[in-house]
Amino acid sequence: MLFNSWQYIFFFFIIFLTYFSLPYRYRSILLLVGSYIFYMAWKWEFAFLMLAITFVNYWSGYKIARTNNKLHKKLWLAFALMFSLGTLVYFKYANFFIDNFITLLQQLGINNNISYLHVILPVGISFYTFQALSYSLDIYRNKTEVENSPVNFAVYVAFFPQLVAGPIERSTHLLKQFKEKHHFNSENLIEGSKMFIWGLFKKVVIADRLGIYVDNVYASPNGHSGATLALATFFFAIQIYCDFSGYSDMAIGSARILGFRIMQNFNLPYLASSISNFWKRWHISLSTWFADYLYIPLGGNRVSIYRWIFNIFFVFIVSGFWHGANWTFIIWGALHAFYYLVEYIGDQSLKQASLQSLKNTSFYRLFKIASVFLFVCYAWIFFRAESTHDAFHISEMILTDLNSSVYLGASTVSFVLSIALILFLFIVQILQYNGIASIYFSKPRVPAALQFTYYVFLLTGISLLGISSNAFIYFQF
Amino acid sequence: MLLYIFSSDMGFGKDIRADKNFPRTVRIIVLFIFTFFLIDMIIGTILTEGLDRYYGLGSNAPLALVGHSQTMLGIDKVILEKELGLKVAKYTREGVNVADRQMMIKQLLSDNKELTYVIYGVDSWLFTGEGLSKNSYALFYPFMDDPVIRAYIKKHASLSEFLTHRLVKTTRFNEQLISGSFRGYLGNWSNLKYGHVNIQRLKESIKNNTFRKINTNSANINIFINTLDVLKVSGVKVILVYIPTIDLLNEAAGPEFDRSIQFFQSMEIKFDNVIFLNYLEPYAHNHNLFYDPIHLNPEGQLEITYQLIKDLKKHFNADY
Numbered sequence: 129m130l131f132n133s134w135q136y137i138f139f140f141f142i143i144f145l146t147y148f149s150l151p152y153r154y155r156s157i158l159l160l161v162g163s164y165i166f167y168m169a170w171k172w173e174f175a176f177l178m179l180a181i182t183f184v185n186y187w188s189g190y191k192i193a194r195t196n197n198k199l200h201k202k203l204w205l206a207f208a209l210m211f212s213l214g215t216l217v218y219f220k221y222a223n224f225f226i227d228n229f230i231t232l233l234q235q236l237g238i239n240n241n242i243s244y245l246h247v248i249l250p251v252g253i254s255f256y257t258f259q260a261l262s263y264s265l266d267i268y269r270n271k272t273e274v275e276n277s278p279v280n281f282a283v284y285v286a287f288f289p290q291l292v293a294g295p296i297e298r299s300t301h302l303l304k305q306f307k308e309k310h311h312f313n314s315e316n317l318i319e320g321s322k323m324f325i326w327g328l329f330k331k332v333v334i335a336d337r338l339g340i341y342v343d344n345v346y347a348s349p350n351g352h353s354g355a356t357l358a359l360a361t362f363f364f365a366i367q368i369y370c371d372f373s374g375y376s377d378m379a380i381g382s383a384r385i386l387g388f389r390i391m392q393n394f395n396l397p398y399l400a401s402s403i404s405n406f407w408k409r410w411h412i413s414l415s416t417w418f419a420d421y422l423y424i425p426l427g428g429n430r431v432s433i434y435r436w437i438f439n440i441f442f443v444f445i446v447s448g449f450w451h452g453a454n455w456t457f458i459i460w461g462a463l464h465a466f467y468y469l470v471e472y473i474g475d476q477s478l479k480q481a482s483l484q485s486l487k488n489t490s491f492y493r494l495f496k497i498a499s500v501f502l503f504v505c506y507a508w509i510f511f512r513a514e515s516t517h518d519a520f521h522i523s524e525m526i527l528t529d530l531n532s533s534v535y536l537g538a539s540t541v542s543f544v545l546s547i548a549l550i551l552f553l554f555i556v557q558i559l560q561y562n563g564i565a566s567i568y569f570s571k572p573r574v575p576a577a578l579q580f581t582y583y584v585f586l587l588t589g590i591s592l593l594g595i596s597s598n599a600f601i602y603f604q605f
Numbered sequence: 606m607l608l609y610i611f612s613s614d615m616g617f618g619k620d621i622r623a624d625k626n627f628p629r630t631v632r633i634i635v636l637f638i639f640t641f642f643l644i645d646m647i648i649g650t651i652l653t654e655g656l657d658r659y660y661g662l663g664s665n666a667p668l669a670l671v672g673h674s675q676t677m678l679g680i681d682k683v684i685l686e687k688e689l690g691l692k693v694a695k696y697t698r699e700g701v702n703v704a705d706r707q708m709m710i711k712q713l714l715s716d717n718k719e720l721t722y723v724i725y726g727v728d729s730w731l732f733t734g735e736g737l738s739k740n741s742y743a744l745f746y747p748f749m750d751d752p753v754i755r756a757y758i759k760k761h762a763s764l765s766e767f768l769t770h771r772l773v774k775t776t777r778f779n780e781q782l783i784s785g786s787f788r789g790y791l792g793n794w795s796n797l798k799y800g801h802v803n804i805q806r807l808k809e810s811i812k813n814n815t816f817r818k819i820n821t822n823s824a825n826i827n828i829f830i831n832t833l834d835v836l837k838v839s840g841v842k843v844i845l846v847y848i849p850t851i852d853l854l855n856e857a858a859g860p861e862f863d864r865s866i867q868f869f870q871s872m873e874i875k876f877d878n879v880i881f882l883n884y885l886e887p888y889a890h891n892h893n894l895f896y897d898p899i900h901l902n903p904e905g906q907l908e909i910t911y912q913l914i915k916d917l918k919k920h921f922n923a924d925y
Binding site for chain 2: 545
């Protein structure tokens with residue numbers, strides 16, 4: 129069930145009316161049933177997988193909290209980790225490992241009859257697995273209390289607005305909200321709807337339109353010039369932002385209407401002035417997850433310089449691998465780690481050369497924003513390309529064939545419209561950056577009448593220029 | 606049920622009464638929906654009017670051009686109007702098959718009461734394919750205020766699709782249609798594609814057997830014949846025009862190609878209101894006239910348009 133479908137609007141309307149009409153004690157049950165219906169609309173069989181991961185983490189959390197024996201705590205946590213990550217590895221990475229093993233054997237000249245597994249990747253598995261795991265890890269680290277209600281825990285794992293593509297919530301933040309008594313509130317209804325409309329606009333008007341061009345070019349990179357590949361990469365940078373942040377906004381907006389507060393997932397990432405800042409603005413829920421549950425347990429930056437470099441590379445590569453079972457994602461992660469370290473060295477050099485004052489100038493700031501955007505765009509090549517071969521070819525073409533002619537797509541009107549929409553997006557983002565337009569429920573500094581007109585304009589844009597697409601990019605992760 | 610929910614003393618009803626902003630919120634929502642639909646109606650009406658002008662629907666033009674991109678790029682409507690001294694409706698859309706064209710002709714018959722001649726673009730690949738594609742009805746969304754079109758869409762679209770497009774006018778358009786609508790207002794009917802066909806690539810495609818084959822589907826032939834019947838009953842003369850396709854492709858298509866030409870010739874005998882104008886000779890051999898193997902470039906468009914004008918004048922003189 130996609131957010132950009134009438135099916136979802138109808139489903140949500142029923143949930144909304146029923147949720148606020150039911151006595152409080154039944155509301156979690158309603159959300160649980162609704163969330164499973166939402167998930168089963170895709171493939172009902174995989175609901176059992178989600179149920180199993182829910183059960184294992186709930187039971188492990190319960191056992192960890194109830195025992196004082198440190199070894200037992202560790203064993204229960206290991207059980208939860210092994211079961212959850214093992215399931216994830218089986219469904220998502222098994223064929224990748226098999227493929228690489230076969231290649232290795234072939235390189236060594238060893239004949240083999242190893243066959244691939246016939247598995248389908250369950251939608252949202254990476255998201256709900258991490259969300260469930262955060263509970264077991266938080267219990268182990270005494271960051272949260274054990275949840276007595278299995279229903280509340282199950283709905284925490286399966287909460288439909290953010291089930292299939294995040295934001296990845298934490299038990300410390302979301303779980304307790306299922307115990308709260310939510311009252312219908314007209315402000316929530318308005319603010320949630322506004323957020324939903326903006327997310328829908330980004331998805332169906334901008335992302336899906338750019339996606340047509342990007343898919344066309346990236347499907348056959350050998351047939352396109354360097355300039356065309358550069359344009360497609362730029363379009364992809366905007367597409368993936370609008371696609372994913374659009375989904376997050378719709379998730380946050382839906383939850384807000386029901387009275388739930390879901391964490392912000394994007395905060396104007398393309399206006400980041402450093403790579404580290406970019407990662408505080410892009411897919412925030414995943415970045416903080418890796419920071420809290422991987423980077424800090426590895427020692428973070430309170431270790432030797434070599435160990436720290438290892439930690440940075442390890443976390444970024446794992447983060448890349450989380451996105452998909454392909455070397456392209458691993459290289460994408462490694463590239464970001466490389467950027468991070470180069471930036472660190474650059475900052476240290478500025479300090480040593482006593483050029484710190486340079487950092488406060490507007491020119492330097494603009495230069496950094498533009499540079500970060502360019503480097504991030506370059507890394508997106510690896511994220512989007514079908515194979516490492518394609519990625520290196522695109523990368524080479526962009527660097528050597530930039531003065532070539534540009535393919536503008538099947539329709540010039542569509543191309544002009546795409547550029548106009550990107551400009552519109554950037555204007556809105558700059559207004560958001562300066563606190564004039566609203567971002568994540570902040571109070572905008574514009575008159576109510578103008579806001580009203582803006583949202584009518586967005587909705588008209590959706591109905592006039594919206595393109596129906598069958599999926600969100602992040603569903604595949 | 607909604608009334609019960611909102612008036613209940615528990616849950617929703619209680620929350621609503623406790624929410625001091627609720628009446629204001631309801632007013633805002635109602636105003637928002639009203640404004641949205643008002644703007645939607647205005648934009649939808651403006652775009653439909655522009656599109657009607659672009660396609661010449663409701664223009665009472667006695668002559669109409671119907672076909673797909675081949676006809677679109679093959680004939681200049683403005684020169685045709687100027688030279689013939691009559692109004693021409695150019696209702697050509699990319700990729701329309703025989704079934705779509707039948708609907709387009711029905712639309713023209715219903716909108717243009719003075720329709721006397723239909724120039725129907727034909728080619729040897731006209732009957733290739735599945736006939737009515739799954740979502741052909743979507744082509745006609747902009748015109749669904751017309752009861753005939755509405756009934757057609759209702760028959761084929763899902764209920765949610767039908768209701769969405771019925772209620773929200775702006776959902777009926779895409780960027781090509783929006784562009785067409787603007788062009789209708791600007792009076793810009795030029796359809797030109799500059800450049801020349803890549804003969805080398807075509808030869809490779811023929812050599813590799815990757816060119817599009819002629820695969821005649823009898824259901825499509827029946828739809829075509831039925832369309833000619835409809836036009837005959839309506840007293841409209843039909844001029845089947847074969848806008849040239851390049852000779853190399855025609856030859857590669859084999860005997861099926863010749864059979865299709867014979868079929869179009871046979872229509873002249875079967876229907877007394879049908880004339881077939883075959884422009885393959887001598888133009889199919891002149892590669893400079895082609896943008897790609899099946900579309901003409903501006904030079905080709907000019908040649909064919911003037912040839913058509915010459916032939917039409919001959920027929921018109923015979924008629925009057």
